[in-house]
Every structure is written in structure tokens, then in C-alpha cells.
Amino acid sequence: MQFIMKKIFPFLFVVIFTTVLMACTGTKKTEAPAEAPVKSDSVANVVTSDSVAPTKSPADMLKDFQNYVKAYGEAYNNIAKDPQKFTDLAGQSQKWVANMEQIKDQLTTAQQQDYQKARDLIIKINKGGQ
Numbered sequence: 001m002q003f004i005m006k007k008i009f010p011f012l013f014v015v016i017f018t019t020v021l022m023a024c025t026g027t028k029k030t031e032a033p034a035e036a037p038v039k040s041d042s043v044a045n046v047v048t049s050d051s052v053a054p055t056k057s058p059a060d061m062l063k064d065f066q067n068y069v070k071a072y073g074e075a076y077n078n079i080a081k082d083p084q085k086f087t088d089l090a091g092q093s094q095k096w097v098a099n100m101e102q103i104k105d106q107l108t109t110a111q112q113q114d115y116q117k118a119r120d121l122i123i124k125i126n127k128g129g130q
Contacts, residue, residue, distance in 0.1 A: 058103045058106040058107050058111070059107075059111065061099070061100065061103055062100070062107060062111050062114060062115055065096055065099075065100050065115065065118055066114065066118050068089070068092070068096050069118040069121050069122055071089060072086075072089045072090070072093065072121075072122065072125060073121060073125060075089050076125045090126070093122050093126065096122075097119060097122065100115055100119070
């Protein structure tokens with residue numbers, strides 16, 4: 001009986017140890033998680049204006065950017081009257097510049113110069129008008 005016990009216990013120990021090791025390391029085959037059903041109302045809320053590709057032409061986007069820079073400059077000049085407006089516009093400056101950098105190559109030479117002037121104004125405002 002002891003002979004059988006001496007042969008079975010090491011084998012059993014190796015099997016148990018291997019099973020525990022595999023469970024801890026995650027090498028066991030994993031199943032794909034089941035997808036949760038999604039209500040149609042929540043799908044509409046997930047889509048935002050940030051995730052939608054721009055449908056405007058580069059010239060229109062440049063005009064919008066220039067209008068933003070103008071509003072940002074006016075907010076800077078009137079920061080004492082409405083600091084919240086300036087803060088809101090300042091938080092959007094990186095987004096505006098990033099969007100324009102994506103379409104910069106699609107602009108004509110004159111439009112690129114206009115973009116650069118507007119971008120320089122943003123940099124000047126961000127440095128405190130220096």
C-alpha cells in the first residue's frame with residue numbers, strides 16, 4: 001500500500017501544482033465574453049460631435065477657426081468682464097489647432113498664410129499677450 005501511495009502522491013502533486021499554476025498565470029484558454037445587449041437609446045447618446053468626421057470644406061473650417069481666434073482674442077481683451085468665457089475658449093485652443101493641423105495640407109498657399117497668422121495670435125494670447 002505504501003508503495004502505491006509513494007507513486008501516486010508525487011503524480012497527484014504535479015497535476016494539482018500545474019493546474020494551480022495555469023490558473024494563476026492565465027494560460028488557460030479563455031472564452032470570449034458575451035456581449036451585453038445595448039438599448040437603442042444609449043447608442044444615440046454615445047455618438048457625439050467629436051466622433052463624427054468633419055463634413056465642411058477646408059476653406060469653411062479655416063473661416064470657423066479664424067472666427068474662433070477672433071472670439072478668443074476678444075475674450076482675452078475683456079477677461080476682467082467675463083473670465084469664464086475666456087477660460088472656456090482657452091480650453092478649446094488645442095482642439096482647434098489640432099483639427100486645423102489635420103487639414104493644413106488641403107489649404108491653398110494664401111489660406112495657409114491666413115491659418116499661420118491666426119495660429120500665431122493664439123500663441124500670443126496663450127503667452128499672455130506678450
